Amino acid sequence: MAQPNKNHNKEINSELSIQISLSGLSFCVLQSNTVTYLKSFNFNKKLNPLEVLDYLINVFNTETNLQEASFSSINVIHDNELSTLVPKPLFEEDCLADYLKFNSKILKSDFITYDDIVLNDSVNVYVPYININNFIYEKFGAFTFKHVSTILIEEILLLEKNTNIPKAYLNVNKNHFEIIVTQKGKLLLYNTFDYTTKEDFIYYILFTTEQLKLNPETLSLVFIGDIDKNDDLYQIAYKYIRNVSFGNRNDNYKYHESPKYGYSDFTLIKSF
Numbered sequence: 001m002a003q004p005n006k007n008h009n010k011e012i013n014s015e016l017s018i019q020i021s022l023s024g025l026s027f028c029v030l031q032s033n034t035v036t037y038l039k040s041f042n043f044n045k046k047l048n049p050l051e052v053l054d055y056l057i058n059v060f061n062t063e064t065n066l067q068e069a070s071f072s073s074i075n076v077i078h079d080n081e082l083s084t085l086v087p088k089p090l091f092e093e094d095c096l097a098d099y100l101k102f103n104s105k106i107l108k109s110d111f112i113t114y115d116d117i118v119l120n121d122s123v124n125v126y127v128p129y130i131n132i133n134n135f136i137y138e139k140f141g142a143f144t145f146k147h148v149s150t151i152l153i154e155e156i157l158l159l160e161k162n163t164n165i166p167k168a169y170l171n172v173n174k175n176h177f178e179i180i181v182t183q184k185g186k187l188l189l190y191n192t193f194d195y196t197t198k199e200d201f202i203y204y205i206l207f208t209t210e211q212l213k214l215n216p217e218t219l220s221l222v223f224i225g226d227i228d229k230n231d232d233l234y235q236i237a238y239k240y241i242r243n244v245s246f247g248n249r250n251d252n253y254k255y256h257e258s259p260k261y262g263y264s265d266f267t268l269i270k271s272f
Helices: 049-062 064-068 093-101 130-140 148-159 198-211 232-240 266-270
Strands: 014-020 024-031 034-042 073-078 083-087 113-117 122-126 144-147 167-172 176-183 186-194 220-225 243-246
Touching (some): 014 049, 014 266, 024 049, 024 266, 034 266, 049 130, 093 113, 167 198, 176 198, 186 198
Parallel strands (some): 167 220
Antiparallel strands (some): 024 034, 167 176
C-alpha cells in the first residue's frame, strides 16, 4: 500500500524502513547497498498508538542519522495482531471489516486496508496505525506501508518454495511471536501469539502443531528475530521439538554496524 507523492525532493539511493509496534520501534537506513543505520527502541511496557507516535517524534528529533538524511523512499511496517488472510478469489474490497471482525477486536473508526500476497494468491487485510501514517506523510511525503505478516509470508514462501518437509518459522519479539508454517512450498498457517512466560511460548507452538497434525519428531522449527541459543525460549522449544535451528536473512548488504545475528531484524531488513 503506497501513499500518494507530495513531490518532495529526495536524495537518490537512501531508503528508510521503520517497524512500528506497541512494544517498540526499529529503524534501518539503506544507502547504495550499505546499511548505514540500524537501531531499535524497546518500550518497558505496551504503549497505545498515541504514545507510540510521541516516542516516534522524539526519535526523529534526537537521532542524528534520521535528522540529517533525506530519503528517496520510506517503508513503514505495521506490526500488530489486527490482520487476517483472505483467499484472492473470495476477496471483496467492500467487506474489509467483515473479514477482520471474526478474529480481531476492531472499532468502527478504524481504517482498514490490505496488501496483495501474489505468491499465496491471497489478500492480507489489516489495520495500520493511521496516526503514524499521517505523521510520516506530513514529514516526508510519499511512502509505502505493509503489514509485518505480509513481509514474513512473502519472504518465507520464497525461501521454502522447493522444500517438501513441513517447516515452522517463528519470528520472535519481546512480547509476541509470529508463526508461519509451510509445506511443499505452500502456506499452511500464519498466526501471532502474545506470551509472557516460556511455558506460554511452548504451549502455543505445540498447540499449533497438534491442530495441523504435525509430528514434533519430524517438524523443522526455524527461529528468526530476537532469540539465541542461551534464551529460555530456545531451550524449552529444543526440549519438545527435535529439529530446531536458526534462519538466515540471506541478504548481501554491507553493514556499518552488523545486526546482532544473521536472522535478526528479519522483517525490517527484508522490507527493502
